[in-house]
Structure formats: structure tokens, C-alpha cells
Amino acid sequence: MTTPGSQSALRATNRRRVLEHVVRAGSPTQAEIARQTGLSAATVSNIVRALTEEGLVELTATVSSGRRAQAVRISRSTGLAAGVDFGRSHVRIAIAALSQEIVAEREVRVRRGYPAAEGVAVAREVFDELVESTGATRADVVALGVGIPGPIDTRTGLVGSGSILPEWVGAPLEELVDGSFGMPALIENDANLGALAERTWGAARGVDDLVYIKISTGIGAGLVVDGRLYRGASGTAGEIGHTTVNTMGPVCRCGNRGCLELEAAVPVILERLAASHGADLTIDRVLDLLDAGDVPARRVLDGAGHALGVAVAGLCNLLNPSMIIVGGDLARANTPLLDSMRGVLRQVAVPSAVEHVRLAVSELGARAQVLGALAAVFQSDHNILHLTGELSS
Ligand SMILES: [Zn+2]
Structure with a gap:
């Protein structure tokens, strides 16, 4: 335990800010981290060195403003994010490392008019296959982003009216996803995910x-x-x-x-x-x-x-x-x-x-929604909790 306001509490807060920025930005340089977090270059450098020694981040060569620089990214081995996009006649699933590299992706066709429970079952099956194909296990997946072509009421977790999947209106999607995947799920409509995806990759x-x-x-x-x-x-x-x-x-x-x-x-x-x-x-x-x-x-x-x-x-x-x-x-x-x-x-x-x-x-075409579902996980607090070990404590 750390005393609030103490040196060690400050160090923990700064470390978390650096991690948070890296996971959201993908692979920022140390100068960008300093600019975005307001921390000094020396503080960022010390934190990055410590995080590298712990294996949480890794450094890669890049070019910034015409000069050689080092980009910081979350180590590939630290965890995975998963994304699911439910469409009118397809379910698309992608798995990415927290470093924002896509490691597996697949689209399966489904019959038009499929109910929500069937969609979730198909997604779970493909998800298991994809996770296995990466050599990881379900426990390595930090959270699941889910996209649907319609509104989701954030207060009730139900699919709202106006969805272009009319069979899904009123379905307890949050409950279905929770029950099937048993991990934190972030459900968003497809337009929100498109915005997140274009901001992250497009x-x-x-x-x-x-x-x-x-x-x-x-x-x-x-x-x-x-x-x-x-x-x-x-x-x-x-x-x-x-x-x-x-x-x-x-x-x-x-x-x-x-x-x-x-x-x-x-x-x-x-x-x-x-x-x-x-x-x-x-x-x-x-x-x-x-x-x-x-x-x-x-x-x-x-x-x-x-x-x-x-x-x-x-x-x-x-x-x-x-x-x-x-x-x-x-x-x-x-x-x-x-x-x-x-x-x-x-x-x-x-x-x-x-x-x-x-x-x-x-720029992302038909992949925008599934990539956005991954971006929703990168933007969430789940990965920070995972990386700092706060989930298990
Ligand atoms: Zn209208």
C-alpha cells in the first residue's frame, strides 16, 4: 500500500499515466509521451526504462520530425484485445496485441435475420479458434469490444429500436455477451466504432x-x-x-x-x-x-x-x-x-x-467496425488494470 501524496504514490501515478498514453496512442516516441502527459523528459525516460526492464513495454526504431527516434509500445506478450462486429449477414472477429498489432482476423457469413443469441454463439466459436491460433489462451484477452448496427441503451444494455438488425431490438446483448464470453465487454454502435477506428488506424x-x-x-x-x-x-x-x-x-x-x-x-x-x-x-x-x-x-x-x-x-x-x-x-x-x-x-x-x-x-472500408471494437478496448481502462496488475489484486 502507498500513502496518498507520498513520493511512491506520485511515482505510481506517473507510471500509470505513461502506460495509459502508450496503450492508447499505439507507439508514441518518448518526446510525445512527455508532451501529452505533461511529465518531464527525464521522468518519462526513467519510467520507460523501468517498464522496459519489467517487460511491459519495448522500444522500436522510428523517425520523428525527420530524426531517428525510439517509439515505445506495449510488449506483445502482455495481453490481447478482441473485437466483434455483428452485421446484417456477417460476423467479423479480430484479435490484436495491446501493442495494436492485429494478430488474427476472420469474417463468417450468417443467414439474414439471425437472432442475437445465435450471433453471440457464432462469435464465441470463432473467437476461441482465433485465440488458439495465436498460441494464447482466453485468460490473455483483456476485454472484448462489440459493435452492432444500431443503438444500444447504455443504461439498460438492451438493443434500442432503429437497429438495422430488427430481430435484435430489445435483446439483452450485454447479458448474452457476458454469459458467453465471461470477460469485460464494451458494446458500441457501428458508427461510434468507425470513428474510433479511423482515429486509431485510418x-x-x-x-x-x-x-x-x-x-x-x-x-x-x-x-x-x-x-x-x-x-x-x-x-x-x-x-x-x-x-x-x-x-x-x-x-x-x-x-x-x-x-x-x-x-x-x-x-x-x-x-x-x-x-x-x-x-x-x-x-x-x-x-x-x-x-x-x-x-x-x-x-x-x-x-x-x-x-x-x-x-x-x-x-x-x-x-x-x-x-x-x-x-x-x-x-x-x-x-x-x-x-x-x-x-x-x-x-x-x-x-x-x-x-x-x-x-x-x-480508409478502412468493411474492416472499420471490427477495428473500432479493438480500438474501444485500447481506449478503455481494462488494459491499464491488466498491465498494472490491479485486476488480480
Ligand atoms: Zn426518421
Whole structure:
């Protein structure tokens, strides 16, 4: 036991701050650790030396500002993080070392309409196989990140309405995951995980204020404010799909009128092109047509970009993010979609709120959610508790 305020308590606090920064940042240099934690270079150097001797961190050569430097990362042998992404017809699982290296990953197809309990059972089976393939055991896994394409009520642990897995609404997902995996689980909606993944591995590395918009059957946004995921009081922040962008538009499944989802989600885009291109169109085909200069495809995508721009202008006025990332099925539309959004932002947002905002598409594609589930574990306190041995004490 250490006396609060004593030298040894201070040393323990500083050591924890360094570890916390390394596990969240991946492989920062010692200078970056000093800058981010506010500790002196000498203190950081002493702590890193001690952590290296204990085998908790390792040093690797890197280049920082054109100079040779040493990056610090968590040793690969200290523990693992696991991530699961439940989709409409797939379950994707990945295992990473706490050093943020992905060590195993697999996607399995599941029948549409599968219930939550079946999804969790499939995930557990693949998880066991992947962990075994790395030569580790379940006890080495610090925590499990879980992504679902819909809201999860953070107060009750139940899947909320509006999920694109309608069979899952009201399912006690937290309980099912707890019962099957028996380890700390962090459940997030897919847009939140997209934001975390892009910040850890993708287009928004190191960005502290960003909005990730996932467009597929529905539309949701993951908000990172001041370096942290913003979930709101009950976990439903970022339901941008039900922002009104057309006050005279049709009535939405949510009861509201003229929602963004009715202007820019994938089913609407397909429906609008049915008259010119037939009813059996897929979104990949639409994006091919767009690349080939097809006029109807371009017009419908312009309309979607316009509606997105209106909704995003409101978000920019409210949050002033430095980056907006479009992920999901429309990410491949890239330049035409982003240009259309940018045009609207120039017209309707507060100029100072959008002056420096960067628009980009997701770099991680279909892997964004499972990588985000891993990132959720890196951002959580579970790994610090694991590394400092506080779990077992
Ligand atoms: Zn709606």
C-alpha cells in the first residue's frame, strides 16, 4: 500500500499515466509521451526504462520530425484485445496485441435475420479458434469490444429500436455477451466504432474532434469530442439519420418528416434509380455507374450529398469538428459526394465553423467496425488494470 501524496504514490501515478498514453496512442516516441502527459523528459525516460526492464513495454526504431527516434509500445506478450462486429449477414472477429498489432482476423457469413443469441454463439466459436491460433489462451484477452448496427441503451444494455438488425431490438446483448464470453465487454454502435477506428488506424489519426458518418441501410454518426467518444446521456448521440433535411419530405419510420435517411441511405438511392436502371440494382453497381459518368447516378448521388451537407452543416455549427469522415457503402463515391457536401457547407454553415474542416472518406472500408471494437478496448481502462496488475489484486 502507498500513502496518498507520498513520493511512491506520485511515482505510481506517473507510471500509470505513461502506460495509459502508450496503450492508447499505439507507439508514441518518448518526446510525445512527455508532451501529452505533461511529465518531464527525464521522468518519462526513467519510467520507460523501468517498464522496459519489467517487460511491459519495448522500444522500436522510428523517425520523428525527420530524426531517428525510439517509439515505445506495449510488449506483445502482455495481453490481447478482441473485437466483434455483428452485421446484417456477417460476423467479423479480430484479435490484436495491446501493442495494436492485429494478430488474427476472420469474417463468417450468417443467414439474414439471425437472432442475437445465435450471433453471440457464432462469435464465441470463432473467437476461441482465433485465440488458439495465436498460441494464447482466453485468460490473455483483456476485454472484448462489440459493435452492432444500431443503438444500444447504455443504461439498460438492451438493443434500442432503429437497429438495422430488427430481430435484435430489445435483446439483452450485454447479458448474452457476458454469459458467453465471461470477460469485460464494451458494446458500441457501428458508427461510434468507425470513428474510433479511423482515429486509431485510418484517415483521422491523431484528430481529437471528428465526426464519422456511416451510410448503409441507415445513417448514423460517431462523434469524437476532445479526444473522447461522445455518447450522450443514454448512448444515442449521433442519430443523424433522423435529422430533418426536408420539411416537406415524406414521413419516416421514426415518425419524423423529411429525415436524412430518406434522402441519402442506400435503399433510397437504389429506389430513385429504379426507373432508369431497373429494380435489381446494387449499390456497388451504382458506384460503378458513377465512375463511368452515368448522369442519373450522378444526379442521385448529388442529391444524397446535398442532404448530407445540410445535416452536417448543423453538426459543424454545433461541434466545430476538424474532420468529417464518410464511411459505409457510399464511401467509394468519394469526390463527387464530398464535393456536393462541401458546396452545401459553404452555403449554409456558419463560415468560421467550416473554414478549416476536412472532408474525407473512410480508409478502412468493411474492416472499420471490427477495428473500432479493438480500438474501444485500447481506449478503455481494462488494459491499464491488466498491465498494472490491479485486476488480480
Ligand atoms: Zn426518421
